[in-house]
Amino acid sequence: MVSFIEKFINMIIRYFSWVKDIVGKSEEIISISSDIDTPEKLIDHLIKKDEKYKKAFDKRNVIKVAQNKIYISKSTKIKNDDEIAFFPPVTGG
Amino acid sequence: MVSFIEKFINMIIRYFSWVKDIVGKSEEIISISSDIDTPEKLIDHLIKKDEKYKKAFDKRNVIKVAQNKIYISKSTKIKNDDEIAFFPPVTGG
Amino acid sequence: MLSTNNTGAIVNFLGTVREKDKKNKKILSMTLEHYPLMTENEILKIAEQATKKWDINCVSIIHRIGKLYPKEKIVYVGVSSKHRQNAFDACSFIMDYLKSNATFWKLEEFEHTKKWVIQDKKEIEALKKWS
Amino acid sequence: MLSTNNTGAIVNFLGTVREKDKKNKKILSMTLEHYPLMTENEILKIAEQATKKWDINCVSIIHRIGKLYPKEKIVYVGVSSKHRQNAFDACSFIMDYLKSNATFWKLEEFEHTKKWVIQDKKEIEALKKWS
Numbered sequence: 001m002v003s004f005i006e007k008f009i010n011m012i013i014r015y016f017s018w019v020k021d022i023v024g025k026s027e028e029i030i031s032i033s034s035d036i037d038t039p040e041k042l043i044d045h046l047i048k049k050d051e052k053y054k055k056a057f058d059k060r061n062v063i064k065v066a067q068n069k070i071y072i073s074k075s076t077k078i079k080n081d082d083e084i085a086f087f088p089p090v091t092g093g
Numbered sequence: 094m095v096s097f098i099e100k101f102i103n104m105i106i107r108y109f110s111w112v113k114d115i116v117g118k119s120e121e122i123i124s125i126s127s128d129i130d131t132p133e134k135l136i137d138h139l140i141k142k143d144e145k146y147k148k149a150f151d152k153r154n155v156i157k158v159a160q161n162k163i164y165i166s167k168s169t170k171i172k173n174d175d176e177i178a179f180f181p182p183v184t185g186g
Numbered sequence: 187m188l189s190t191n192n193t194g195a196i197v198n199f200l201g202t203v204r205e206k207d208k209k210n211k212k213i214l215s216m217t218l219e220h221y222p223l224m225t226e227n228e229i230l231k232i233a234e235q236a237t238k239k240w241d242i243n244c245v246s247i248i249h250r251i252g253k254l255y256p257k258e259k260i261v262y263v264g265v266s267s268k269h270r271q272n273a274f275d276a277c278s279f280i281m282d283y284l285k286s287n288a289t290f291w292k293l294e295e296f297e298h299t300k301k302w303v304i305q306d307k308k309e310i311e312a313l314k315k316w317s
Numbered sequence: 318m319l320s321t322n323n324t325g326a327i328v329n330f331l332g333t334v335r336e337k338d339k340k341n342k343k344i345l346s347m348t349l350e351h352y353p354l355m356t357e358n359e360i361l362k363i364a365e366q367a368t369k370k371w372d373i374n375c376v377s378i379i380h381r382i383g384k385l386y387p388k389e390k391i392v393y394v395g396v397s398s399k400h401r402q403n404a405f406d407a408c409s410f411i412m413d414y415l416k417s418n419a420t421f422w423k424l425e426e427f428e429h430t431k432k433w434v435i436q437d438k439k440e441i442e443a444l445k446k447w448s
Binding site: 014017021033066069071085088089091092093 | 201218219220221223224227249260261281284285286287288289290291292293302303304305309
């Protein structure tokens with residue numbers, strides 16, 4: 001018997017540049033607890049899941065985040081059906 | 094009988110833009126006393142010669158001077174055979 | 187297109203693939219990855235900001251993706267205006283923001299290795315002149 | 318030519334004949350007078366100064382003379398360098414000095430009149446940023 005009802009949400013996670021190389025994929029769909037409502041918490045969740053994520057987010061302060069293709073901070077609220085992207089500082093131009 | 098021997102020097106004088114339009118020519122060769130050894134004195138000499146020069150050099154502070162195709166100030170020494178040019182501030186580019 | 191609206195000045199910037207990296211190692215090729223749609227949005231935002239900040243007529247921005255070779259063009263920014271200082275400033279502003287916000291990543295390819303380019307700290311410094 | 322020597326950035330400036338003067342009067346044509354040889358010397362001096370002041374690769378300067386019509390090109394300045402800020406600064410510097418030192422004079426032709434353009438006081442102000 002569980003003492004609470006856990007609600008699940010889905011997100012598309014995308015990775016670019018060396019973050020993608022270390023994670024080993026460019027995108028994935030994940031089902032997570034609705035408690036995970038910021039990029040900060042999402043990173044915490046991922047690094048517990050697998051060594052690859054731990055390595056990719058080793059210097060987490062460097063990693064940038066986008067929510068539905070817009071830059072956000074790691075404390076911005078994220079929600080069901082969001083597309084969340086993690087990538088290093090850009091180097092185009 | 095003259096009490097001094099006056100030495101004459103020759104110069105090519107060139108005019109550009111509206112200075113040329115007012116003077117009515119783009120160049121002339123003049124024979125002047127060797128006492129006229131700066132652009133300042135040359136202007137003084139010209140404005141006494143003809144009303145056109147007086148008009149052209151009316152705002153003499155505005156007029157730029159070149160000696161043998163190099164910018165000079167109005168107090169720089171000028172000499173025999175020099176090419177002296179008078180023109181307004183440039184407006185190319 | 188850049189010469190409409192009583193234009194007196196056009197400033198063009200062209201970024202090209204260098205032949206050597208910072209450590210003087212020969213670059214064979216360079217691959218530009220990007221984040222589709224986010225990149226376009228960011229470029230549009232930057233162009234709009236420039237248009238608000240300066241009296242300019244037209245802005246044109248082209249950024250290539252995929253595999254490129256030394257001397258090839260990577261990015262083109264063209265700005266036209268009535269007076270030149272606005273075109274110089276807007277073009278330089280757009281380049282500075284492209285470099286720090288537009289979602290592109292360069293992978294440099296050398297004889298035996300490949301390496302993701304790390305963002306130069308100077309790029310963040312460069313933005314300070316516009317605030 | 319501008320892409321030699323490990324070039325990463327090329328900044329081009331293009332000055333064009335405007336369609337209207339400062340008082341919004343329609344310009345039919347514009348004639349550029351110059352001082353042969355002095356003009357070339359001045360342009361060379363400016364290019365040399367820029368080359369001493371910044372780490373740049375190549376400089377290319379073209380200035381047209383004679384009768385020109387609205388939208389036609391008057392002047393082209395191209396600067397290439399390893400890093401973009403040097404190319405932006407050198408190109409802007411060259412234009413500022415061309416505008417205040419190179420011996421060209423513009424005669425604007427309107428429907429019933431012709432008028433020598435008067436140098437804008439801003440051109441002298443513009444030089445201050447380089448000293």
